[in-house]
Amino acid sequence: MGRLLLAPMEGLVDDVLRDVLTRLGAYDLAVSEFLRVSGSVLPVRSFRRICPELGRGSRTDAGTPVVVQLLGSDPACLADNAAQLVELSPAGIDLNFGCPAPTVNRHGGGATLLTDPEQLFRIVATVRRVVPAEIPFTAKMRLGVRDTARTLDCARALAAGGVVSLVVHARTRAEGYRPPAHWEWVARIKDVVQQPVTANGEVWTTADHARCCAVSGTQDVMLGRGAVADPFLARRIRALAAGQAIASDRSLDWLLLQPLLASYWQQVCGKVSPRQAPGRLKLWLGSLQRNFIEAEALFIAVRALRGVEEVSRVLRRHGVPVMPAAG
Numbered sequence: 001m002g003r004l005l006l007a008p009m010e011g012l013v014d015d016v017l018r019d020v021l022t023r024l025g026a027y028d029l030a031v032s033e034f035l036r037v038s039g040s041v042l043p044v045r046s047f048r049r050i051c052p053e054l055g056r057g058s059r060t061d062a063g064t065p066v067v068v069q070l071l072g073s074d075p076a077c078l079a080d081n082a083a084q085l086v087e088l089s090p091a092g093i094d095l096n097f098g099c100p101a102p103t104v105n106r107h108g109g110g111a112t113l114l115t116d117p118e119q120l121f122r123i124v125a126t127v128r129r130v131v132p133a134e135i136p137f138t139a140k141m142r143l144g145v146r147d148t149a150r151t152l153d154c155a156r157a158l159a160a161g162g163v164v165s166l167v168v169h170a171r172t173r174a175e176g177y178r179p180p181a182h183w184e185w186v187a188r189i190k191d192v193v194q195q196p197v198t199a200n201g202e203v204w205t206t207a208d209h210a211r212c213c214a215v216s217g218t219q220d221v222m223l224g225r226g227a228v229a230d231p232f233l234a235r236r237i238r239a240l241a242a243g244q245a246i247a248s249d250r251s252l253d254w255l256l257l258q259p260l261l262a263s264y265w266q267q268v269c270g271k272v273s274p275r276q277a278p279g280r281l282k283l284w285l286g287s288l289q290r291n292f293i294e295a296e297a298l299f300i301a302v303r304a305l306r307g308v309e310e311v312s313r314v315l316r317r318h319g320v321p322v323m324p325a326a327g
């Protein structure tokens with residue numbers, strides 16, 4: 001069995017959801033949402049905001065290491081910020097070369113850099129110099145901006161620049177998040193770099209995981225939206241790999257999920273403003289609907305609610321053991 005990584009997902013997976021998802025015990029590593037770097041060295045509090053786990057040995061409560069992801073285009077500025085981050089002893093430092101958001105790309109960060117392997121090399125080589133060998137230094141890339149003409153050159157540039165491993169989200173920026181993911185490109189990248197390569201994209205089920213491993217030729221897989229929509233996915237993948245019988249009883253899974261939903265809601269209420277909290281819950285329930293009909297019913301019941309107390313009441317009515325203190 002290879003490694004299972006929990007993907008960075010800005011606006012969807014923060015420290016609270018990382019805590020809950022990694023409690024199911026099946027992830028080797030999680031990556032934080034990207035921290036955008038431009039122009040100056042960010043204060044320590046910016047790193048701690050994106051990755052509160054830095055204050056706890058860079059691990060979730062369940063013990064899963066959390067790598068911090070940086071996004072930017074200026075080699076010196078990224079290196080200065082990486083040096084600041086090194087002081088906080090992260091479980092790893094990852095560079096983002098895959099973000100498709102226009103606000104990010106206007107500043108030349110994220111996926112736009114995939115047209116320019118020379119610049120990728122400069123960035124990685126410059127940051128490499130400030131990251132000590134004991135902190136894993138990695139990168140996450142898409143296949144390109146519009147096509148795959150320079151995919152292999154980009155992967156070679158990242159490898160030559162000094163990353164110790166590479167995650168490949170097997171789609172171009174133009175493809176957004178539309179299926180399919182081109183796992184065969186992960187295999188092609190593996191052929192041209194020495195470093196371990198992790199496959200990412202469109203793994204929603206254990207069957208997808210098996211096909212992804214077979215097509216990409218790697219056993220290391222990063223789970224994104226599939227992990228949020230099915231908190232039991234990683235555990236199920238591991239059970240299958242270990243040859244254990246796995247029950248695929250969604251109603252039972254939903255029952256097991258109740259304390260995690262309660263913990264999520266309580267932590268969200270403690271972290272964000274009462275105005276924002278219901279939206280965060282709706283976001284996760286929206287994803288869970290893909291696999292759980294009970295999540296759909298709950299989503300419909302809370303959809304129009306704005307108040308924390310009302311949401312807590314509805315959650316309790318649906319069997320989620322929310323303590324009164326959470327609103």
Ligand SMILES: Cc1cc2nc3c(=O)[nH]c(=O)nc-3n(C[C@H](O)[C@H](O)[C@H](O)COP(=O)(O)O)c2cc1C
Binds near residue numbers: 200
């Ligand atoms: C809401 C959302 C936010 C994301 N934020 C990030 C991010 O901060 N950094 C990053 O490298 N990738 C980000 N991604 C991309 C994911 O890490 C992953 O590569 C992508 O979702 C493909 O995997 P999946 O098909 O398993 O979801 C984001 C994806 C989504 C859907």
